[in-house]
Amino acid sequence: MRADAILFDKDGTLFDFAGTWNGWAGGVIESFAEGDEVLAARIAAALDYDLGARSFLPESAVIAGTNREAAEAVAAVLPGRDVEWIEDFMMRQAAEASPAPATDLVPLLTGLAGGGLRLGVMTNDTEYAARAHLVAAGIEGHFDFIAGFDSGHGAKPDAAPLLAFAAAMGLAPGRVVMVGDSLHDLVAGRAAGMQTVAVLTGMAPASELSPMADVVLPHIGHIPGWLRESVVPA
Structure with missing residues (x-):
């Protein structure tokens, strides 16, 4: 061999990838935004995620990147939360995703x-x-x-x-x-x-x-x- x-x-x-993460990501963005549609759009843009299609864009760095890199992208547009909190939240939410x-x-x-x-x-x-x-x-x-x-x-x-x-x-x-x-x-x-x-x-x-x-x-x-x-x- x-x-x-x-x-x-x-x-x-x-x-x-799509079957596991596209829908999950939309839910996480909505959790971060807490009903604020403008904030949700900003988070989605930071992650290169299409909220309407509920799908990552092919160029999204999240696709091959680390959890830390995704958390840093969210932290750049999400007020009141530090990177460590976001990273831990995303890790725990990710563990609940259905592969x-x-x-x-x-x-x-x-x-x-x-x-x-x-x-x-x-x-x-x-x-x-x-x-x-x-x-x-x-x-x-x-x-x-x-x-x-x-x-x-x-x-x-x-x-x-x-x-x-x-x-x-x-x-x-x-x-x-x-x-x-x-x-x-x-x-x-x-x-x-x-x-x-x-x-x-x-x-x-x-x-x-x-x-x-x-x-x-x-x-x-x-x-x-x-x-x-x-x-x-x-």
Whole structure:
């Protein structure tokens, strides 16, 4: 097999981004605004979120950014609340979101692990929210490594958190596949010397992702087929 481990991004990769976060974000903006439509519009603009469509705009930094970065954007337009309070509020609200699986995750992950692959998750979300979502989807126990931007390894697009996974597994980075839906994921993977797989269950189109990806797949359910096709016969 061409790899010994797979490191997954979470939002837009394990879980469909729009199905998980678009509606949730509208509710959080309304909570911050407390009925003030002008303030709600200002918060939405700061997050590049379309209130009418209840959807993030493709250029939103929130899509691939950290919880802290999203909190800083809100704090810039929300009076009377500091960044720390906003960050904590968003983390706890995010943990209550209902993740929308990108495919049937349990059999997929069971099959990958059964084939001898070590599995991990590295997300720019908080580790707290990441674990809550993995538990809600019934898949936390499938992973050997779970990290958020606040787990002490750094955040994507830096390569450090990806290299932390490789080191924890005792593997050379080139034997690890980084799977993600954003350039942050793929840039980090390339910088770490890993193989890179892009999926289209986030907000970025194939044309944006393909220059940094070894392959672009519709969703992670296609990974087993790609692994089989990529093996060079003896």
